[in-house]
Structure formats: structure tokens, C-alpha cells
Amino acid sequence: xxxxxxxxxxxxxxxxxxxxxxxxxxxxxxxxxxxxxxxxxxxxxxxxxxxxxxxxxxxxxxxxxxxxxxxxxxxxxxxxxxxxxxxxxxxxxxxxxxxxxxxxxxxxxxxxxxxxxxxxxxxxxxxxxxxxxxxxxxxxxxxxxxxxxxxxxxxxxxxxxxxxxxxxxxxxxxxxxxxxxxxxxxxxxxxxxxxxxxxxxxxxxxxxxxxxxxxxxxxxxxxxxxxxxxxxxxxxxxxxxxxxxxxxxxxxxxxxxxxxxxxxxxxxxxxxxxxxxxxxxxxxxxxxxxxxxxxxxxxxxxxxxxxxxxxxxxxxxxxxxxxxxxxx
Numbered sequence: 001x002x003x004x005x006x007x008x009x010x011x012x013x014x015x016x017x018x019x020x021x022x023x024x025x026x027x028x029x030x031x032x033x034x035x036x037x038x039x040x041x042x043x044x045x046x047x048x049x050x051x052x053x054x055x056x057x058x059x060x061x062x063x064x065x066x067x068x069x070x071x072x073x074x075x076x077x078x079x080x081x082x083x084x085x086x087x088x089x090x091x092x093x094x095x096x097x098x099x100x101x102x103x104x105x106x107x108x109x110x111x112x113x114x115x116x117x118x119x120x121x122x123x124x125x126x127x128x129x130x131x132x133x134x135x136x137x138x139x140x141x142x143x144x145x146x147x148x149x150x151x152x153x154x155x156x157x158x159x160x161x162x163x164x165x166x167x168x169x170x171x172x173x174x175x176x177x178x179x180x181x182x183x184x185x186x187x188x189x190x191x192x193x194x195x196x197x198x199x200x201x202x203x204x205x206x207x208x209x210x211x212x213x214x215x216x217x218x219x220x221x222x223x224x225x226x227x228x229x230x231x232x233x234x235x236x237x238x239x240x241x242x243x244x245x246x247x248x249x250x251x252x253x254x255x256x257x258x259x260x261x262x263x264x265x266x267x268x269x270x271x272x273x274x275x276x277x278x279x280x281x282x283x284x285x286x287x288x289x290x291x292x293x294x295x296x297x298x299x300x301x302x303x304x305x306x307x308x309x310x311x312x313x314x315x316x317x318x319x320x321x322x323x324x325x326x327x328x
Contacts, residue, residue, distance in 0.1 A: 032085030035097030056280020117141030
């Protein structure tokens, strides 16, 4: 071989070497992240998911890729968003941002793709899993039981506004837990001899109409149901409650932080951190059927004393002592 031919062969070999090494590197697994909420309003739970994922040894864009889809409160978009992730051939689908995400995604996702969820409703009663210990061939997750606390919130509301004879309940009829939550709130209101006014809202305009109903029916206090759309509209709801001088409570801590009177529920960030941990375990090869559904058992009571004073309410000292956080 002459010198010129040798140099040409050497150059081609050097150029091909990096390509060969690159071709040998395994492809990064892909997570399909599906949420019924908006990315802005759910930034805290997205960050918590990433923390859990890091604990399991995965970092976005380093050794895993995340394809995110947010329905931004439009629940009817969830099946198509889930189908889009299936077409993307993701390795696992994470369904969070409310019970509705996994309820809408499960019928669309084939059994070959694992699903890991975080939801506030009862996954067994809603048919999401067969049982908590043996959830199913391709599905498991975290149940943070927040939708079972509606009745408890009525009790707290009664303690803080004992003279409230008529209370309101704001609920999104499109949420899978809506009927069960309404029954629970009604039963709790009956215990305290309170009349319950239920108003439904799944759009911003319907929230305004709901408050017009509450004012017309002269409710003295308000319970806001826990679900993705109403959570994303928390600032608007708190502002309307303040405008009409209505003590308002919810199960979400962010509601009290935004100016609502109080909140009582499990930590969404803790649940979504665990969601990240479980997702990492699935990516490492653990079958979802071998991962029991985790149930959150730690509850937080947050009281906004600043809002209470603005409403002229005296919060019982015993309740303040029970609070995990008092906002002053």
C-alpha cells in the first residue's frame, strides 16, 4: 500500500471510531410524564418527582429522558396525550396531577408499558388496581388518600366557624371522585345539622357562577374539593372567597398558603417524591406487580391565622395547638 492510500485508510478509521463507540452506547430509557394539571401550577410536585427519581439513580437528560404532557385542566385531552406517549414508545408512563390522570390513561396504555401513578382517590374502588398488595401486571403507585378527608374538613370548618348553619361545597363534576366526595361532605354536614349547598365548576366561568350561587344561598363557609382543576384555580378561588368574606378550606396545603382559611391533607410533594422512587425501581427492572400500592399516612393541618383575623374569626386554641403550621 502506498503512503497516500495508507493515510486515507487511517483517516477513515479514525473518523469511524467515535461513531462505533457512540453506536455501542445503550439508549437512555424514556419516561412518559402525564399530568392533568398545568406545568406552572404543579411545579412543586414535578420537582418532588425529580427528587425521588434522583434518589433511585436517574437524572433527566443524563441517564434518562422525560417526555412530559400536561392537560392543563382539560381532562378530555388526557386519553390522546396518553396515546401520544404510547406512540413515542416510552418505557414507563407516570400518571399524576390527580386521580383523573390514571383513570383516563389506563384504558389507552397497553399492558406492555408499565404505569406508575399518584392519586388521591381509592384505586381499588375506582378499578385502577386489583388490590393494594397485588395491584396488577403493569400498574402500581401511590395513594395519598386526600379524597377521603372531605368529611374531616367539614369537622374542622365547624370548629372554626361554629355558627355556620349553611355551608357550600365547590366540586368539579368531571373528577372521578366527585360523587363520593359529595356524599361524604353531605354526611358530615348532616352530623353537625348544617345545610349543604353544592355548586359544580369545571371552567373558570363556572367558578364565578358557583360563587354567585353561594352568595345567593347565603352560605357562611366554604369547602373546596381537592382535584386538579380547582387546585390550579386556587388563587382565583381564594380571591373570590376573600371578596365575599367567606371562610374557605381545602385539603391542599397550597390553598391555605394562598390565603385560604385552612387546609388538612397529606403531602402531595411527599407522595410525588415516592412516585419518582417507584418509577426508578420500575426502570431498573422491578415488575409493577411486585410493588404494592403505597398509602400515605402523614397528615398536615395548616391554619392561616392572618386570614382568620381578616374574617373576624377566633380560632380555638386547641385547634391552633394541633396545627402543623400556623401562617401569621
